Amino acid sequence: MAGVDPSKPQSFPSWTDYYGKFENGGGIQEPDCTDEKDCGKEVTNYSLRNRDLQMYEGKIRAALHYLLETYRKKGPKNSLESTARHFFYYWLGEKRSNSRKGSTEFRGDIILLCNAINQPSEKGPFGIPCDNPEKVIFDQRKRIFDYYYDYSTVQKKILEDGDASREKWSSYLEGITKACDAIKDYCKPEVENTRGDDQYCKQFEAQYGAYCSAAKLPELEYKLKSAQQEKQSTQLKLNSALHQANKASSLSSTFGTVAAIELPAVIFFLYKVKLQFKVAKYK
Known part of the structure:
Protein backbone atom coordinates (compact mmCIF):
# COMPACT_ATOMS: atom_id res chain seq x y z
CA MET A 1 0.00 0.00 0.00
CA LYS A 216 14.93 0.82 16.29
CA LEU A 217 16.96 0.32 13.11
CA PRO A 218 15.91 3.43 11.11
CA GLU A 219 17.01 5.74 13.93
CA LEU A 220 20.30 3.88 14.37
CA GLU A 221 20.93 4.02 10.63
CA TYR A 222 20.23 7.75 10.62
CA LYS A 223 22.70 8.32 13.47
CA LEU A 224 25.38 6.26 11.74
CA LYS A 225 24.84 8.10 8.46
CA SER A 226 24.97 11.44 10.27
CA ALA A 227 28.17 10.44 12.04
CA GLN A 228 29.74 9.36 8.75
CA GLN A 229 28.85 12.68 7.15
CA GLU A 230 30.28 14.64 10.07
CA LYS A 231 33.42 12.51 9.99
CA GLN A 232 33.90 13.25 6.28
CA SER A 233 33.38 16.95 6.90
CA THR A 234 35.92 16.93 9.71
CA GLN A 235 38.43 15.04 7.58
CA LEU A 236 38.09 17.63 4.83
CA LYS A 237 38.74 20.44 7.33
CA LEU A 238 41.76 18.62 8.70
CA ASN A 239 43.15 17.95 5.21
CA SER A 240 42.69 21.60 4.35
CA ALA A 241 44.50 22.63 7.52
CA LEU A 242 47.42 20.32 6.80
CA HIS A 243 47.60 21.59 3.24
CA GLN A 244 47.77 25.16 4.46
CA ALA A 245 50.32 24.18 7.07
CA ASN A 246 52.55 22.56 4.46
CA LYS A 247 52.47 25.76 2.47
CA ALA A 248 53.51 27.82 5.46
CA SER A 249 57.17 28.89 5.62
CA SER A 250 57.68 28.53 9.35
CA LEU A 251 56.74 26.35 12.29
CA SER A 252 54.91 29.19 13.95
CA SER A 253 52.72 29.78 10.92
CA THR A 254 51.91 26.07 10.88
CA PHE A 255 50.69 26.23 14.44
CA GLY A 256 48.78 29.39 13.66
CA THR A 257 47.00 27.82 10.71
CA VAL A 258 46.00 24.72 12.63
CA ALA A 259 44.89 26.76 15.61
CA ALA A 260 42.73 28.89 13.36
CA ILE A 261 40.51 25.93 12.59
CA GLU A 262 40.52 24.84 16.23
CA LEU A 263 42.43 21.59 15.83
CA PRO A 264 41.78 20.51 19.43
CA ALA A 265 38.05 20.70 18.73
CA VAL A 266 38.54 18.65 15.57
CA ILE A 267 40.47 15.97 17.44
CA PHE A 268 37.80 15.86 20.13
CA PHE A 269 35.09 15.49 17.49
CA LEU A 270 36.92 12.58 15.82
CA TYR A 271 37.06 10.89 19.22
CA LYS A 272 33.31 11.47 19.65
CA VAL A 273 32.53 9.98 16.24
CA LYS A 274 34.66 6.93 17.03
CA LEU A 275 32.79 6.51 20.30
CA GLN A 276 29.42 6.75 18.52
CA PHE A 277 30.40 3.95 16.16
CA LYS A 278 31.44 1.76 19.08
CA VAL A 279 28.12 2.35 20.85
CA ALA A 280 26.12 1.66 17.68
CA LYS A 281 28.12 -1.50 17.01
CA TYR A 282 27.28 -3.10 20.33
CA LYS A 283 23.62 -2.07 20.56
Missing part, protein backbone atom coordinates in the same frame (compact mmCIF):
# COMPACT_ATOMS: atom_id res chain seq x y z
CA ALA A 2 1.95 2.99 -1.30
CA GLY A 3 -0.22 5.50 0.53
CA VAL A 4 0.44 4.30 4.09
CA ASP A 5 0.97 7.31 6.35
CA PRO A 6 1.79 7.25 10.10
CA SER A 7 -0.52 10.22 10.66
CA LYS A 8 -3.44 8.28 9.14
CA PRO A 9 -4.12 5.02 11.04
CA GLN A 10 -6.79 4.04 8.54
CA SER A 11 -4.16 3.86 5.78
CA PHE A 12 -2.47 0.83 7.36
CA PRO A 13 -3.13 -2.76 6.19
CA SER A 14 -4.35 -3.78 9.65
CA TRP A 15 -7.20 -1.30 9.21
CA THR A 16 -8.00 -1.84 5.55
CA ASP A 17 -7.83 -5.64 5.82
CA TYR A 18 -9.57 -6.12 9.18
CA TYR A 19 -10.52 -3.28 11.51
CA GLY A 20 -12.20 -1.22 8.82
CA LYS A 21 -14.16 -4.28 7.68
CA PHE A 22 -15.30 -4.95 11.24
CA GLU A 23 -16.40 -1.34 11.62
CA ASN A 24 -18.72 -1.51 8.62
CA GLY A 25 -19.62 -5.19 8.83
CA GLY A 26 -17.77 -5.89 5.62
CA GLY A 27 -20.36 -3.85 3.76
CA ILE A 28 -23.00 -6.57 4.19
CA GLN A 29 -26.35 -4.83 4.11
CA GLU A 30 -28.41 -7.26 6.20
CA PRO A 31 -26.12 -9.35 8.42
CA ASP A 32 -27.76 -12.53 9.70
CA CYS A 33 -26.59 -12.82 13.30
CA THR A 34 -29.77 -13.72 15.16
CA ASP A 35 -29.65 -15.52 18.50
CA GLU A 36 -30.37 -18.96 17.01
CA LYS A 37 -27.37 -18.73 14.64
CA ASP A 38 -23.79 -19.57 15.64
CA CYS A 39 -23.01 -15.88 15.25
CA GLY A 40 -25.75 -14.79 17.65
CA LYS A 41 -24.92 -17.49 20.19
CA GLU A 42 -21.32 -16.36 20.27
CA VAL A 43 -22.27 -12.71 20.75
CA THR A 44 -24.50 -13.75 23.65
CA ASN A 45 -21.45 -15.31 25.29
CA TYR A 46 -19.70 -11.94 25.18
CA SER A 47 -22.17 -10.59 27.79
CA LEU A 48 -21.90 -7.16 26.19
CA ARG A 49 -23.98 -5.36 28.79
CA ASN A 50 -21.72 -6.54 31.58
CA ARG A 51 -18.72 -5.23 29.63
CA ASP A 52 -20.38 -1.84 28.92
CA LEU A 53 -20.42 -2.70 25.22
CA GLN A 54 -24.16 -2.94 24.66
CA MET A 55 -24.17 0.24 22.56
CA TYR A 56 -22.01 -1.58 20.01
CA GLU A 57 -24.11 -4.74 19.81
CA GLY A 58 -25.39 -4.13 16.28
CA LYS A 59 -21.89 -3.33 15.02
CA ILE A 60 -20.42 -6.36 16.81
CA ARG A 61 -23.04 -8.72 15.38
CA ALA A 62 -22.42 -7.37 11.88
CA ALA A 63 -18.65 -7.67 12.30
CA LEU A 64 -18.81 -11.26 13.56
CA HIS A 65 -21.23 -12.22 10.79
CA TYR A 66 -18.78 -10.81 8.25
CA LEU A 67 -15.90 -12.70 9.88
CA LEU A 68 -17.73 -16.03 9.81
CA GLU A 69 -19.02 -15.58 6.26
CA THR A 70 -15.58 -14.58 4.99
CA TYR A 71 -13.15 -16.73 6.94
CA ARG A 72 -14.94 -19.74 8.36
CA LYS A 73 -14.59 -22.95 6.41
CA LYS A 74 -16.36 -26.21 7.04
CA GLY A 75 -14.53 -28.68 9.24
CA PRO A 76 -11.72 -27.93 11.72
CA LYS A 77 -10.44 -24.46 12.49
CA ASN A 78 -8.29 -22.83 9.83
CA SER A 79 -5.51 -20.27 9.82
CA LEU A 80 -7.56 -17.60 8.03
CA GLU A 81 -10.24 -17.62 10.69
CA SER A 82 -7.57 -17.74 13.38
CA THR A 83 -5.91 -14.58 12.06
CA ALA A 84 -9.26 -12.84 11.71
CA ARG A 85 -10.20 -13.76 15.27
CA HIS A 86 -6.95 -12.32 16.60
CA PHE A 87 -7.86 -9.02 14.96
CA PHE A 88 -11.43 -9.31 16.19
CA TYR A 89 -10.17 -9.80 19.76
CA TYR A 90 -8.07 -6.63 19.58
CA TRP A 91 -10.86 -4.71 17.87
CA LEU A 92 -13.41 -5.64 20.50
CA GLY A 93 -10.89 -5.34 23.33
CA GLU A 94 -10.06 -1.79 22.26
CA LYS A 95 -13.73 -0.87 22.47
CA ARG A 96 -13.78 -2.20 26.03
CA SER A 97 -10.54 -0.32 26.75
CA ASN A 98 -12.15 2.92 25.54
CA SER A 99 -15.50 2.35 27.24
CA ARG A 100 -16.90 4.31 30.16
CA LYS A 101 -16.44 1.33 32.45
CA GLY A 102 -13.50 1.71 34.80
CA SER A 103 -10.12 0.15 34.20
CA THR A 104 -10.26 -1.75 37.50
CA GLU A 105 -12.59 -4.34 35.96
CA PHE A 106 -10.80 -4.48 32.63
CA ARG A 107 -8.70 -7.53 33.44
CA GLY A 108 -11.71 -9.68 34.26
CA ASP A 109 -13.63 -8.44 31.22
CA ILE A 110 -10.84 -8.98 28.70
CA ILE A 111 -10.14 -12.58 29.67
CA LEU A 112 -13.84 -13.46 29.42
CA LEU A 113 -14.10 -11.80 26.00
CA CYS A 114 -10.92 -13.55 24.88
CA ASN A 115 -12.16 -16.98 25.94
CA ALA A 116 -15.45 -16.46 24.09
CA ILE A 117 -13.68 -15.32 20.90
CA ASN A 118 -10.90 -17.89 21.09
CA GLN A 119 -13.08 -20.97 21.51
CA PRO A 120 -16.66 -20.48 20.34
CA SER A 121 -18.90 -23.57 20.62
CA GLU A 122 -17.24 -26.59 19.01
CA LYS A 123 -14.61 -24.53 17.17
CA GLY A 124 -11.19 -23.53 18.36
CA PRO A 125 -9.12 -22.80 20.22
CA PHE A 126 -7.70 -20.32 17.73
CA GLY A 127 -4.41 -19.59 19.47
CA ILE A 128 -5.23 -16.25 21.08
CA PRO A 129 -3.27 -16.05 24.36
CA CYS A 130 -6.05 -15.47 26.86
CA ASP A 131 -4.85 -13.98 30.12
CA ASN A 132 -5.87 -10.90 32.04
CA PRO A 133 -3.58 -7.98 31.18
CA GLU A 134 -4.12 -4.55 32.63
CA LYS A 135 -5.73 -2.01 30.32
CA VAL A 136 -2.46 -0.21 29.54
CA ILE A 137 -0.70 -3.50 28.77
CA PHE A 138 -3.52 -4.60 26.48
CA ASP A 139 -3.23 -1.31 24.57
CA GLN A 140 0.52 -1.87 24.12
CA ARG A 141 -0.07 -5.44 22.95
CA LYS A 142 -2.48 -4.20 20.32
CA ARG A 143 0.03 -1.63 19.09
CA ILE A 144 2.68 -4.34 18.71
CA PHE A 145 0.27 -6.78 17.07
CA ASP A 146 -0.78 -4.20 14.48
CA TYR A 147 2.86 -3.29 13.78
CA TYR A 148 3.70 -6.98 13.37
CA TYR A 149 1.04 -7.25 10.66
CA ASP A 150 1.87 -3.89 9.04
CA TYR A 151 5.65 -4.31 9.20
CA SER A 152 6.47 -5.15 5.57
CA THR A 153 4.35 -2.25 4.28
CA VAL A 154 5.83 0.17 6.82
CA GLN A 155 9.39 -0.91 6.05
CA LYS A 156 8.86 -0.50 2.32
CA LYS A 157 7.43 2.99 2.78
CA ILE A 158 10.30 4.06 5.06
CA LEU A 159 12.77 3.04 2.35
CA GLU A 160 10.75 4.89 -0.28
CA ASP A 161 10.62 8.05 1.85
CA GLY A 162 14.41 8.11 2.12
CA ASP A 163 15.84 11.05 4.05
CA ALA A 164 12.34 12.33 4.84
CA SER A 165 11.47 9.13 6.68
CA ARG A 166 13.06 10.15 9.98
CA GLU A 167 10.83 13.14 10.55
CA LYS A 168 7.78 11.36 9.15
CA TRP A 169 8.12 8.01 10.93
CA SER A 170 10.08 8.75 14.12
CA SER A 171 7.02 9.27 16.34
CA TYR A 172 5.37 6.08 15.09
CA LEU A 173 8.52 3.99 15.59
CA GLU A 174 9.17 5.52 19.01
CA GLY A 175 5.65 4.47 19.99
CA ILE A 176 6.40 0.91 18.90
CA THR A 177 9.67 0.87 20.84
CA LYS A 178 7.98 2.17 24.00
CA ALA A 179 5.29 -0.48 23.66
CA CYS A 180 7.92 -3.19 23.24
CA ASP A 181 9.88 -1.95 26.25
CA ALA A 182 6.71 -1.90 28.37
CA ILE A 183 5.87 -5.48 27.42
CA LYS A 184 9.44 -6.64 28.04
CA ASP A 185 9.27 -5.16 31.53
CA TYR A 186 5.86 -6.75 32.05
CA CYS A 187 7.21 -10.13 30.93
CA LYS A 188 10.34 -10.15 33.09
CA PRO A 189 10.52 -13.54 34.83
CA GLU A 190 10.46 -12.05 38.32
CA VAL A 191 7.24 -10.21 37.42
CA GLU A 192 5.68 -12.87 35.21
CA ASN A 193 6.00 -15.55 37.88
CA THR A 194 3.68 -13.59 40.14
CA ARG A 195 0.87 -13.84 37.58
CA GLY A 196 0.89 -17.56 36.98
CA ASP A 197 0.59 -19.04 33.47
CA ASP A 198 0.97 -16.08 31.11
CA GLN A 199 0.82 -17.48 27.58
CA TYR A 200 1.43 -14.13 25.92
CA CYS A 201 4.77 -13.60 27.66
CA LYS A 202 5.88 -17.12 26.78
CA GLN A 203 5.30 -16.37 23.09
CA PHE A 204 6.36 -12.72 23.01
CA GLU A 205 10.09 -12.88 22.32
CA ALA A 206 9.85 -15.60 19.67
CA GLN A 207 6.98 -13.93 17.83
CA TYR A 208 7.64 -10.22 18.25
CA GLY A 209 11.22 -9.80 19.51
CA ALA A 210 12.82 -9.34 16.08
CA TYR A 211 10.12 -6.86 15.04
CA CYS A 212 10.72 -4.81 18.18
CA SER A 213 14.42 -4.66 17.34
CA ALA A 214 13.62 -3.67 13.76
CA ALA A 215 11.67 -0.64 14.98
Whole structure:
Protein backbone atom coordinates (compact mmCIF):
# COMPACT_ATOMS: atom_id res chain seq x y z
CA MET A 1 0.00 0.00 0.00
CA ALA A 2 1.95 2.99 -1.30
CA GLY A 3 -0.22 5.50 0.53
CA VAL A 4 0.44 4.30 4.09
CA ASP A 5 0.97 7.31 6.35
CA PRO A 6 1.79 7.25 10.10
CA SER A 7 -0.52 10.22 10.66
CA LYS A 8 -3.44 8.28 9.14
CA PRO A 9 -4.12 5.02 11.04
CA GLN A 10 -6.79 4.04 8.54
CA SER A 11 -4.16 3.86 5.78
CA PHE A 12 -2.47 0.83 7.36
CA PRO A 13 -3.13 -2.76 6.19
CA SER A 14 -4.35 -3.78 9.65
CA TRP A 15 -7.20 -1.30 9.21
CA THR A 16 -8.00 -1.84 5.55
CA ASP A 17 -7.83 -5.64 5.82
CA TYR A 18 -9.57 -6.12 9.18
CA TYR A 19 -10.52 -3.28 11.51
CA GLY A 20 -12.20 -1.22 8.82
CA LYS A 21 -14.16 -4.28 7.68
CA PHE A 22 -15.30 -4.95 11.24
CA GLU A 23 -16.40 -1.34 11.62
CA ASN A 24 -18.72 -1.51 8.62
CA GLY A 25 -19.62 -5.19 8.83
CA GLY A 26 -17.77 -5.89 5.62
CA GLY A 27 -20.36 -3.85 3.76
CA ILE A 28 -23.00 -6.57 4.19
CA GLN A 29 -26.35 -4.83 4.11
CA GLU A 30 -28.41 -7.26 6.20
CA PRO A 31 -26.12 -9.35 8.42
CA ASP A 32 -27.76 -12.53 9.70
CA CYS A 33 -26.59 -12.82 13.30
CA THR A 34 -29.77 -13.72 15.16
CA ASP A 35 -29.65 -15.52 18.50
CA GLU A 36 -30.37 -18.96 17.01
CA LYS A 37 -27.37 -18.73 14.64
CA ASP A 38 -23.79 -19.57 15.64
CA CYS A 39 -23.01 -15.88 15.25
CA GLY A 40 -25.75 -14.79 17.65
CA LYS A 41 -24.92 -17.49 20.19
CA GLU A 42 -21.32 -16.36 20.27
CA VAL A 43 -22.27 -12.71 20.75
CA THR A 44 -24.50 -13.75 23.65
CA ASN A 45 -21.45 -15.31 25.29
CA TYR A 46 -19.70 -11.94 25.18
CA SER A 47 -22.17 -10.59 27.79
CA LEU A 48 -21.90 -7.16 26.19
CA ARG A 49 -23.98 -5.36 28.79
CA ASN A 50 -21.72 -6.54 31.58
CA ARG A 51 -18.72 -5.23 29.63
CA ASP A 52 -20.38 -1.84 28.92
CA LEU A 53 -20.42 -2.70 25.22
CA GLN A 54 -24.16 -2.94 24.66
CA MET A 55 -24.17 0.24 22.56
CA TYR A 56 -22.01 -1.58 20.01
CA GLU A 57 -24.11 -4.74 19.81
CA GLY A 58 -25.39 -4.13 16.28
CA LYS A 59 -21.89 -3.33 15.02
CA ILE A 60 -20.42 -6.36 16.81
CA ARG A 61 -23.04 -8.72 15.38
CA ALA A 62 -22.42 -7.37 11.88
CA ALA A 63 -18.65 -7.67 12.30
CA LEU A 64 -18.81 -11.26 13.56
CA HIS A 65 -21.23 -12.22 10.79
CA TYR A 66 -18.78 -10.81 8.25
CA LEU A 67 -15.90 -12.70 9.88
CA LEU A 68 -17.73 -16.03 9.81
CA GLU A 69 -19.02 -15.58 6.26
CA THR A 70 -15.58 -14.58 4.99
CA TYR A 71 -13.15 -16.73 6.94
CA ARG A 72 -14.94 -19.74 8.36
CA LYS A 73 -14.59 -22.95 6.41
CA LYS A 74 -16.36 -26.21 7.04
CA GLY A 75 -14.53 -28.68 9.24
CA PRO A 76 -11.72 -27.93 11.72
CA LYS A 77 -10.44 -24.46 12.49
CA ASN A 78 -8.29 -22.83 9.83
CA SER A 79 -5.51 -20.27 9.82
CA LEU A 80 -7.56 -17.60 8.03
CA GLU A 81 -10.24 -17.62 10.69
CA SER A 82 -7.57 -17.74 13.38
CA THR A 83 -5.91 -14.58 12.06
CA ALA A 84 -9.26 -12.84 11.71
CA ARG A 85 -10.20 -13.76 15.27
CA HIS A 86 -6.95 -12.32 16.60
CA PHE A 87 -7.86 -9.02 14.96
CA PHE A 88 -11.43 -9.31 16.19
CA TYR A 89 -10.17 -9.80 19.76
CA TYR A 90 -8.07 -6.63 19.58
CA TRP A 91 -10.86 -4.71 17.87
CA LEU A 92 -13.41 -5.64 20.50
CA GLY A 93 -10.89 -5.34 23.33
CA GLU A 94 -10.06 -1.79 22.26
CA LYS A 95 -13.73 -0.87 22.47
CA ARG A 96 -13.78 -2.20 26.03
CA SER A 97 -10.54 -0.32 26.75
CA ASN A 98 -12.15 2.92 25.54
CA SER A 99 -15.50 2.35 27.24
CA ARG A 100 -16.90 4.31 30.16
CA LYS A 101 -16.44 1.33 32.45
CA GLY A 102 -13.50 1.71 34.80
CA SER A 103 -10.12 0.15 34.20
CA THR A 104 -10.26 -1.75 37.50
CA GLU A 105 -12.59 -4.34 35.96
CA PHE A 106 -10.80 -4.48 32.63
CA ARG A 107 -8.70 -7.53 33.44
CA GLY A 108 -11.71 -9.68 34.26
CA ASP A 109 -13.63 -8.44 31.22
CA ILE A 110 -10.84 -8.98 28.70
CA ILE A 111 -10.14 -12.58 29.67
CA LEU A 112 -13.84 -13.46 29.42
CA LEU A 113 -14.10 -11.80 26.00
CA CYS A 114 -10.92 -13.55 24.88
CA ASN A 115 -12.16 -16.98 25.94
CA ALA A 116 -15.45 -16.46 24.09
CA ILE A 117 -13.68 -15.32 20.90
CA ASN A 118 -10.90 -17.89 21.09
CA GLN A 119 -13.08 -20.97 21.51
CA PRO A 120 -16.66 -20.48 20.34
CA SER A 121 -18.90 -23.57 20.62
CA GLU A 122 -17.24 -26.59 19.01
CA LYS A 123 -14.61 -24.53 17.17
CA GLY A 124 -11.19 -23.53 18.36
CA PRO A 125 -9.12 -22.80 20.22
CA PHE A 126 -7.70 -20.32 17.73
CA GLY A 127 -4.41 -19.59 19.47
CA ILE A 128 -5.23 -16.25 21.08
CA PRO A 129 -3.27 -16.05 24.36
CA CYS A 130 -6.05 -15.47 26.86
CA ASP A 131 -4.85 -13.98 30.12
CA ASN A 132 -5.87 -10.90 32.04
CA PRO A 133 -3.58 -7.98 31.18
CA GLU A 134 -4.12 -4.55 32.63
CA LYS A 135 -5.73 -2.01 30.32
CA VAL A 136 -2.46 -0.21 29.54
CA ILE A 137 -0.70 -3.50 28.77
CA PHE A 138 -3.52 -4.60 26.48
CA ASP A 139 -3.23 -1.31 24.57
CA GLN A 140 0.52 -1.87 24.12
CA ARG A 141 -0.07 -5.44 22.95
CA LYS A 142 -2.48 -4.20 20.32
CA ARG A 143 0.03 -1.63 19.09
CA ILE A 144 2.68 -4.34 18.71
CA PHE A 145 0.27 -6.78 17.07
CA ASP A 146 -0.78 -4.20 14.48
CA TYR A 147 2.86 -3.29 13.78
CA TYR A 148 3.70 -6.98 13.37
CA TYR A 149 1.04 -7.25 10.66
CA ASP A 150 1.87 -3.89 9.04
CA TYR A 151 5.65 -4.31 9.20
CA SER A 152 6.47 -5.15 5.57
CA THR A 153 4.35 -2.25 4.28
CA VAL A 154 5.83 0.17 6.82
CA GLN A 155 9.39 -0.91 6.05
CA LYS A 156 8.86 -0.50 2.32
CA LYS A 157 7.43 2.99 2.78
CA ILE A 158 10.30 4.06 5.06
CA LEU A 159 12.77 3.04 2.35
CA GLU A 160 10.75 4.89 -0.28
CA ASP A 161 10.62 8.05 1.85
CA GLY A 162 14.41 8.11 2.12
CA ASP A 163 15.84 11.05 4.05
CA ALA A 164 12.34 12.33 4.84
CA SER A 165 11.47 9.13 6.68
CA ARG A 166 13.06 10.15 9.98
CA GLU A 167 10.83 13.14 10.55
CA LYS A 168 7.78 11.36 9.15
CA TRP A 169 8.12 8.01 10.93
CA SER A 170 10.08 8.75 14.12
CA SER A 171 7.02 9.27 16.34
CA TYR A 172 5.37 6.08 15.09
CA LEU A 173 8.52 3.99 15.59
CA GLU A 174 9.17 5.52 19.01
CA GLY A 175 5.65 4.47 19.99
CA ILE A 176 6.40 0.91 18.90
CA THR A 177 9.67 0.87 20.84
CA LYS A 178 7.98 2.17 24.00
CA ALA A 179 5.29 -0.48 23.66
CA CYS A 180 7.92 -3.19 23.24
CA ASP A 181 9.88 -1.95 26.25
CA ALA A 182 6.71 -1.90 28.37
CA ILE A 183 5.87 -5.48 27.42
CA LYS A 184 9.44 -6.64 28.04
CA ASP A 185 9.27 -5.16 31.53
CA TYR A 186 5.86 -6.75 32.05
CA CYS A 187 7.21 -10.13 30.93
CA LYS A 188 10.34 -10.15 33.09
CA PRO A 189 10.52 -13.54 34.83
CA GLU A 190 10.46 -12.05 38.32
CA VAL A 191 7.24 -10.21 37.42
CA GLU A 192 5.68 -12.87 35.21
CA ASN A 193 6.00 -15.55 37.88
CA THR A 194 3.68 -13.59 40.14
CA ARG A 195 0.87 -13.84 37.58
CA GLY A 196 0.89 -17.56 36.98
CA ASP A 197 0.59 -19.04 33.47
CA ASP A 198 0.97 -16.08 31.11
CA GLN A 199 0.82 -17.48 27.58
CA TYR A 200 1.43 -14.13 25.92
CA CYS A 201 4.77 -13.60 27.66
CA LYS A 202 5.88 -17.12 26.78
CA GLN A 203 5.30 -16.37 23.09
CA PHE A 204 6.36 -12.72 23.01
CA GLU A 205 10.09 -12.88 22.32
CA ALA A 206 9.85 -15.60 19.67
CA GLN A 207 6.98 -13.93 17.83
CA TYR A 208 7.64 -10.22 18.25
CA GLY A 209 11.22 -9.80 19.51
CA ALA A 210 12.82 -9.34 16.08
CA TYR A 211 10.12 -6.86 15.04
CA CYS A 212 10.72 -4.81 18.18
CA SER A 213 14.42 -4.66 17.34
CA ALA A 214 13.62 -3.67 13.76
CA ALA A 215 11.67 -0.64 14.98
CA LYS A 216 14.93 0.82 16.29
CA LEU A 217 16.96 0.32 13.11
CA PRO A 218 15.91 3.43 11.11
CA GLU A 219 17.01 5.74 13.93
CA LEU A 220 20.30 3.88 14.37
CA GLU A 221 20.93 4.02 10.63
CA TYR A 222 20.23 7.75 10.62
CA LYS A 223 22.70 8.32 13.47
CA LEU A 224 25.38 6.26 11.74
CA LYS A 225 24.84 8.10 8.46
CA SER A 226 24.97 11.44 10.27
CA ALA A 227 28.17 10.44 12.04
CA GLN A 228 29.74 9.36 8.75
CA GLN A 229 28.85 12.68 7.15
CA GLU A 230 30.28 14.64 10.07
CA LYS A 231 33.42 12.51 9.99
CA GLN A 232 33.90 13.25 6.28
CA SER A 233 33.38 16.95 6.90
CA THR A 234 35.92 16.93 9.71
CA GLN A 235 38.43 15.04 7.58
CA LEU A 236 38.09 17.63 4.83
CA LYS A 237 38.74 20.44 7.33
CA LEU A 238 41.76 18.62 8.70
CA ASN A 239 43.15 17.95 5.21
CA SER A 240 42.69 21.60 4.35
CA ALA A 241 44.50 22.63 7.52
CA LEU A 242 47.42 20.32 6.80
CA HIS A 243 47.60 21.59 3.24
CA GLN A 244 47.77 25.16 4.46
CA ALA A 245 50.32 24.18 7.07
CA ASN A 246 52.55 22.56 4.46
CA LYS A 247 52.47 25.76 2.47
CA ALA A 248 53.51 27.82 5.46
CA SER A 249 57.17 28.89 5.62
CA SER A 250 57.68 28.53 9.35
CA LEU A 251 56.74 26.35 12.29
CA SER A 252 54.91 29.19 13.95
CA SER A 253 52.72 29.78 10.92
CA THR A 254 51.91 26.07 10.88
CA PHE A 255 50.69 26.23 14.44
CA GLY A 256 48.78 29.39 13.66
CA THR A 257 47.00 27.82 10.71
CA VAL A 258 46.00 24.72 12.63
CA ALA A 259 44.89 26.76 15.61
CA ALA A 260 42.73 28.89 13.36
CA ILE A 261 40.51 25.93 12.59
CA GLU A 262 40.52 24.84 16.23
CA LEU A 263 42.43 21.59 15.83
CA PRO A 264 41.78 20.51 19.43
CA ALA A 265 38.05 20.70 18.73
CA VAL A 266 38.54 18.65 15.57
CA ILE A 267 40.47 15.97 17.44
CA PHE A 268 37.80 15.86 20.13
CA PHE A 269 35.09 15.49 17.49
CA LEU A 270 36.92 12.58 15.82
CA TYR A 271 37.06 10.89 19.22
CA LYS A 272 33.31 11.47 19.65
CA VAL A 273 32.53 9.98 16.24
CA LYS A 274 34.66 6.93 17.03
CA LEU A 275 32.79 6.51 20.30
CA GLN A 276 29.42 6.75 18.52
CA PHE A 277 30.40 3.95 16.16
CA LYS A 278 31.44 1.76 19.08
CA VAL A 279 28.12 2.35 20.85
CA ALA A 280 26.12 1.66 17.68
CA LYS A 281 28.12 -1.50 17.01
CA TYR A 282 27.28 -3.10 20.33
CA LYS A 283 23.62 -2.07 20.56
